[in-house]
Amino acid sequence: MNIIISRELSIPIYMQITQQIREAIFNGELPAGYRLPPERKLAEQLGVNRSTVLNAYVELKSEGLIESFVGKGTVVLPLNPADTTAASTQLPGYSTPPWRQLFSERSFSAGDPLIRDLLSLSKRNDSISFSVALPDPGPKLTVKLREQLQLLMQEKSDSLWKHTATEGIHSLREAICMWMEKRGIHAAAEEVLILSGSQQGIDLLTRVFIDPGDIIFVEEPSYFSAMQSFRSAGARLMGIPADTDGQMRLDILESMLAKYHPKLIYVLPTFQNPSGLVMNQDVRERLLELAYRYKTIIVEDDPYCDLRYSGHHVPPIHAMDRHDHVIYLSTFSKLIGSGLRMGWLSAPKSVIRQLAIAKQMADLHTSTLSQFLMERMIRSGLLEEHLNDMRNRYHRRKQLMVAALHKYEVPGMTWQEPEGGVFIWCRMPAGLNANELMLRAADRGVDYLPGNPFFAQVPQTAYVRLNFSCAEEDSIDEGIRRFVLAVHDTMDARRYHQTGNRTEGLDPII
Amino acid sequence: MNIIISRELSIPIYMQITQQIREAIFNGELPAGYRLPPERKLAEQLGVNRSTVLNAYVELKSEGLIESFVGKGTVVLPLNPADTTAASTQLPGYSTPPWRQLFSERSFSAGDPLIRDLLSLSKRNDSISFSVALPDPGPKLTVKLREQLQLLMQEKSDSLWKHTATEGIHSLREAICMWMEKRGIHAAAEEVLILSGSQQGIDLLTRVFIDPGDIIFVEEPSYFSAMQSFRSAGARLMGIPADTDGQMRLDILESMLAKYHPKLIYVLPTFQNPSGLVMNQDVRERLLELAYRYKTIIVEDDPYCDLRYSGHHVPPIHAMDRHDHVIYLSTFSKLIGSGLRMGWLSAPKSVIRQLAIAKQMADLHTSTLSQFLMERMIRSGLLEEHLNDMRNRYHRRKQLMVAALHKYEVPGMTWQEPEGGVFIWCRMPAGLNANELMLRAADRGVDYLPGNPFFAQVPQTAYVRLNFSCAEEDSIDEGIRRFVLAVHDTMDARRYHQTGNRTEGLDPII
Structure with a gap:
C-alpha cells in the first residue's frame, strides 16, 4: 500500500488517504481480505494525527469497502457482495444489488462529504460549537409557542391536519406580506x-431555473449549501470577488456579465453567509441596474435581515426592484428553530406558479400545523416581540465573541466586526494548514466551519467561519481561548515540520 | 384563426384548442391586440361545449398569452412585455424578464397540466367529489391528536422546535419498525x-436513481404522480400489462427484462392506484425472483396496506425479500390527513444513506413536531385504534358506492369490486368520449379522475377512477347517480354527432 500525502493540497489529508485506499481497492491492488495497518501505525508512518487516519477508515467503512473485526483488525471487503460467505437465508446464486452502480450521476454530485465528515468528526464531550447556526428558541418562546398551539387547537381543530394549497395557506401568505412590509418590500399574497x-x-x-451547463454568478465567498445545490444540477459557478471592504467588485461583475450570460446572480446581501457583511445600498442599486441592463435575474437570499444589532437598515434589493428581476428568499428558522420547517419566497406570479408545480412534486405542501402556527405568531405580534429578545441575545453573544477575539489575539489573524447576523469570518495567519487546524481544534474541544467550501472557484484555506449565535454565553470566551490555542498548536507544528522533518510529507510511504 | 379539432386524438379538445392558439401567437399569425372570438361563438363554430373553449382560454391566460378586458373582449397580449405601455414606475428601456425562456427544460416536463387543469375545472357549488383521496381525520381523531399534542408539549417542550437528524428521530424510526412488523416486514431503525x-x-x-434515458418498468396502469416524477428526470417508462384478472403478465415482464435493462420496477401491489386491485402472493414471489435473476430492483409503493376490508392480508414484497432488492415506501397520510406531511421509506442502509444526502438538500429534515406526534400516536396504540375506525368508515363508503353502481347500472360499464384501498376503477362503454364525459360530469355536479394519465405508454381513455373514501356517506348514492347521468348525456351527444353533423369536427374552422 503506497500512500502519498501532500500538505500543499486543499484536500484534507484524511480525504487524500481515503481516496488512495479506495482506488487501490477498486483497481485490485488491495484484494478482499487484505489487512490494513492499524490506525495508530499508519498515522505514525504518515506523520499525521491518529484521528486523521481514523476519519479515513470511518469513511471507507461507510462506503462498505472495509470493515473492522475483533481480533482480525481492519480488512478489505469483497467488492462484489456475492463473493462473501452468503447469509444462510440467501438463495444460491443471488446477491444484494450493486447499489453504488445504480445510483444516479447527480446523486454523487449532490453530497459534499467534506462538510458532513467534518460535522461527524469525533468530538470531545465538552466541545464548544461555533460551527452550525441552529438556534434554540429558549424557554420564553417555548411557552409562547405552546400557548399559541393551544389556541390553534381550539380554533382550527378541523383544518389543522388537512391538506393545504401547494402555495400555502392564503392568510399566512398575507401575514408574510405584512412582515415583509417592515423590510420595505411590497408584495401581494399571490407573489409569495x-x-x-x-x-x-x-x-x-x-x-x-437550472439546466446543465448554465452559468450562475455567486459572491466569492458564498453559501456552500446553495452552491452545492446549483452544482448538483450541472450549473457552472463563477465567483464575483469583493474589494477590501467586502463590497462586490461591480467592475469585474460587469465585464463578466458582458462575456458570460449567467442564468442568475445569487447573492446574500445582508449579513452574508459566511462573511457576515452587508452590501452597501449604492452597490445594491448598481447591481440591480446591471441585472436590468444585462437581462439577468437576481436571487436574493435573506435569512438574517431582521438580525441587525447596530447601524441602519439597508432595504433588500427586492424592495428596490421595479422590473421584477429579483426572486427573494427568506425564513423564520433563524428566529424560531429549524424544527418548524418554514420559509418563504417572493417573486412575480408567473415564477410562483412554476415553482409551485415543482413544490407539488417535491412535497405537495408544507406542514399545515407549522403554517397556521406561524401565521398566529406573526399576527399576534409575538414574533416581533420574540425577535427583539433574539436581537438582544445574539448581540450580547456577538460582543462576547468579539471581546474574546481581542483578548486572545493571534498575530496575523484578521476579521471585520459584523453589524448583525450570526457569523464572524476570520482570515488566518499566512501559511496555516487549515485541515490540521480543524483536527487540532477538535482535540482542543471547539469546532467551526473551515472557509474552503464557501469558495466557488479557487479554494482558499485561509478562512474560518465562527458562528456566535448558538453557543452558550458563558462558553464563548472559553471557546475562543481553545480556538486560539489550536491556532498556536498548528503554527508550532508547522515550525517543527519546516525545521525538522519537512520533506517527509511528500515521500511515498509503506 | 384556423383551428382543427379531432375527436380521435387522445388529447383533450380544450388542449387541442390551446395548443393551436398558442402556436398561432408564437408564430405571429395572431399578433398582439388580436381579438379572439367570444367563447360562446368559438364553441358553436367548433361544435364543442362552451366550457371546453373556456378551459382553453383559462390556460392561455395563465400562460400570460391572452387577457380579457371589459368591453374589449379577449385579446392577444404582446409576447415581449416591453412592448406594453410600461407601468409608470419602470425605468425607460427596461422590462420584466422573459421568465418562460429562463425556466429549465425539466421544469416544463415536471408539470402535467391535464390533472391540474381538471382539478381547477369550474365546479358547481354542490359538486360531489370522487377525484382526489384526501382524508378527513374526523372529530374523534382530532380529539386524540389534540390530547397527544398537549402531552407532547409538556414532555418535549424543549426539543419540539429544534432540528432533527435528516434521517428522522431515532425513536420514531424504531416505532415505524414496530408498525411494519405487523405487515410482516422486519427492518432495523437504520433502514428507515x-x-x-x-x-x-x-x-x-x-x-x-434516475439518470436521463434510464428505463423504468411500471404496471399499466400506474400512479400518474410517480410516473410524472420519473419522466421529469428523463426516464423512459415502459408499462407491463395485466391479464384479465388484473395480475401482472409475468411472461411479458420476463421477455422485457431480457431485452431492456430497467433501472427499477415500480409497483403498487396492494389496492393499487388506480385499479384498486391486489397482486397475488404467487405473482409477488415470481416478480421478486425475476428481479433477483435479472439484477434489477423493485420500488414497492404501499400507501393502502392497512386498509383491507375483506379477504386475507398478502404480505408486502419487501417482507419476502431475502436479497435486499426492494425499496419500500409508505405513509400515514391516508390515515391521518395530508397536513402532517409524514411518510417513510425502508431500504438497505447504503440506500438510506444516499437518500438522506438527497433529503438534506431537499428540506434538511421533516417537521420535528410531526415526527414526535406520529411517534406518540404509534406507541400509545391510538393509531391502531384509529385505523380500525377508518377501516369501518371506508368499508361502509365502499359498500355504498358499490350499491349505487349496481343501482344505476350502465350497460357496457365494467369494474371489479376491490377488497380494500380507496378506489374503484371503471371501464366505460366502448366509444365514449372521455373529455366530454369529464365536462358533462362537471355540469352534473360530480368529479372523478379520468383514466388517461394513469397509462405509461398507450393512453386509454376508456377508464375513470372513482375515489370512495372522501365523499360524505350520504352523498355517495347521489354522486353516482349524477355520474351515470353524465355518462348517458355523453352517449346521447355521441349519437347526435354520429347521425347529424358528425363531419364537422374535422373541418378547419375560423
Whole structure:
C-alpha cells in the first residue's frame, strides 16, 4: 500500500488517504481480505494525527469497502457482495444489488462529504460549537409557542391536519406580506410561496431555473449549501470577488456579465453567509441596474435581515426592484428553530406558479400545523416581540465573541466586526494548514466551519467561519481561548515540520 | 384563426384548442391586440361545449398569452412585455424578464397540466367529489391528536422546535419498525428514512436513481404522480400489462427484462392506484425472483396496506425479500390527513444513506413536531385504534358506492369490486368520449379522475377512477347517480354527432 500525502493540497489529508485506499481497492491492488495497518501505525508512518487516519477508515467503512473485526483488525471487503460467505437465508446464486452502480450521476454530485465528515468528526464531550447556526428558541418562546398551539387547537381543530394549497395557506401568505412590509418590500399574497424551510427554496429554484451547463454568478465567498445545490444540477459557478471592504467588485461583475450570460446572480446581501457583511445600498442599486441592463435575474437570499444589532437598515434589493428581476428568499428558522420547517419566497406570479408545480412534486405542501402556527405568531405580534429578545441575545453573544477575539489575539489573524447576523469570518495567519487546524481544534474541544467550501472557484484555506449565535454565553470566551490555542498548536507544528522533518510529507510511504 | 379539432386524438379538445392558439401567437399569425372570438361563438363554430373553449382560454391566460378586458373582449397580449405601455414606475428601456425562456427544460416536463387543469375545472357549488383521496381525520381523531399534542408539549417542550437528524428521530424510526412488523416486514431503525410525505419518497428516489434515458418498468396502469416524477428526470417508462384478472403478465415482464435493462420496477401491489386491485402472493414471489435473476430492483409503493376490508392480508414484497432488492415506501397520510406531511421509506442502509444526502438538500429534515406526534400516536396504540375506525368508515363508503353502481347500472360499464384501498376503477362503454364525459360530469355536479394519465405508454381513455373514501356517506348514492347521468348525456351527444353533423369536427374552422 503506497500512500502519498501532500500538505500543499486543499484536500484534507484524511480525504487524500481515503481516496488512495479506495482506488487501490477498486483497481485490485488491495484484494478482499487484505489487512490494513492499524490506525495508530499508519498515522505514525504518515506523520499525521491518529484521528486523521481514523476519519479515513470511518469513511471507507461507510462506503462498505472495509470493515473492522475483533481480533482480525481492519480488512478489505469483497467488492462484489456475492463473493462473501452468503447469509444462510440467501438463495444460491443471488446477491444484494450493486447499489453504488445504480445510483444516479447527480446523486454523487449532490453530497459534499467534506462538510458532513467534518460535522461527524469525533468530538470531545465538552466541545464548544461555533460551527452550525441552529438556534434554540429558549424557554420564553417555548411557552409562547405552546400557548399559541393551544389556541390553534381550539380554533382550527378541523383544518389543522388537512391538506393545504401547494402555495400555502392564503392568510399566512398575507401575514408574510405584512412582515415583509417592515423590510420595505411590497408584495401581494399571490407573489409569495410558502416553503418547507429555505433550503427547499434553493432546491426549487435549482429545479426550475437550472439546466446543465448554465452559468450562475455567486459572491466569492458564498453559501456552500446553495452552491452545492446549483452544482448538483450541472450549473457552472463563477465567483464575483469583493474589494477590501467586502463590497462586490461591480467592475469585474460587469465585464463578466458582458462575456458570460449567467442564468442568475445569487447573492446574500445582508449579513452574508459566511462573511457576515452587508452590501452597501449604492452597490445594491448598481447591481440591480446591471441585472436590468444585462437581462439577468437576481436571487436574493435573506435569512438574517431582521438580525441587525447596530447601524441602519439597508432595504433588500427586492424592495428596490421595479422590473421584477429579483426572486427573494427568506425564513423564520433563524428566529424560531429549524424544527418548524418554514420559509418563504417572493417573486412575480408567473415564477410562483412554476415553482409551485415543482413544490407539488417535491412535497405537495408544507406542514399545515407549522403554517397556521406561524401565521398566529406573526399576527399576534409575538414574533416581533420574540425577535427583539433574539436581537438582544445574539448581540450580547456577538460582543462576547468579539471581546474574546481581542483578548486572545493571534498575530496575523484578521476579521471585520459584523453589524448583525450570526457569523464572524476570520482570515488566518499566512501559511496555516487549515485541515490540521480543524483536527487540532477538535482535540482542543471547539469546532467551526473551515472557509474552503464557501469558495466557488479557487479554494482558499485561509478562512474560518465562527458562528456566535448558538453557543452558550458563558462558553464563548472559553471557546475562543481553545480556538486560539489550536491556532498556536498548528503554527508550532508547522515550525517543527519546516525545521525538522519537512520533506517527509511528500515521500511515498509503506 | 384556423383551428382543427379531432375527436380521435387522445388529447383533450380544450388542449387541442390551446395548443393551436398558442402556436398561432408564437408564430405571429395572431399578433398582439388580436381579438379572439367570444367563447360562446368559438364553441358553436367548433361544435364543442362552451366550457371546453373556456378551459382553453383559462390556460392561455395563465400562460400570460391572452387577457380579457371589459368591453374589449379577449385579446392577444404582446409576447415581449416591453412592448406594453410600461407601468409608470419602470425605468425607460427596461422590462420584466422573459421568465418562460429562463425556466429549465425539466421544469416544463415536471408539470402535467391535464390533472391540474381538471382539478381547477369550474365546479358547481354542490359538486360531489370522487377525484382526489384526501382524508378527513374526523372529530374523534382530532380529539386524540389534540390530547397527544398537549402531552407532547409538556414532555418535549424543549426539543419540539429544534432540528432533527435528516434521517428522522431515532425513536420514531424504531416505532415505524414496530408498525411494519405487523405487515410482516422486519427492518432495523437504520433502514428507515422519515419523509415529509410519501410524495417526497418518490422525489428522492427519482433524484438518487434516475439518470436521463434510464428505463423504468411500471404496471399499466400506474400512479400518474410517480410516473410524472420519473419522466421529469428523463426516464423512459415502459408499462407491463395485466391479464384479465388484473395480475401482472409475468411472461411479458420476463421477455422485457431480457431485452431492456430497467433501472427499477415500480409497483403498487396492494389496492393499487388506480385499479384498486391486489397482486397475488404467487405473482409477488415470481416478480421478486425475476428481479433477483435479472439484477434489477423493485420500488414497492404501499400507501393502502392497512386498509383491507375483506379477504386475507398478502404480505408486502419487501417482507419476502431475502436479497435486499426492494425499496419500500409508505405513509400515514391516508390515515391521518395530508397536513402532517409524514411518510417513510425502508431500504438497505447504503440506500438510506444516499437518500438522506438527497433529503438534506431537499428540506434538511421533516417537521420535528410531526415526527414526535406520529411517534406518540404509534406507541400509545391510538393509531391502531384509529385505523380500525377508518377501516369501518371506508368499508361502509365502499359498500355504498358499490350499491349505487349496481343501482344505476350502465350497460357496457365494467369494474371489479376491490377488497380494500380507496378506489374503484371503471371501464366505460366502448366509444365514449372521455373529455366530454369529464365536462358533462362537471355540469352534473360530480368529479372523478379520468383514466388517461394513469397509462405509461398507450393512453386509454376508456377508464375513470372513482375515489370512495372522501365523499360524505350520504352523498355517495347521489354522486353516482349524477355520474351515470353524465355518462348517458355523453352517449346521447355521441349519437347526435354520429347521425347529424358528425363531419364537422374535422373541418378547419375560423
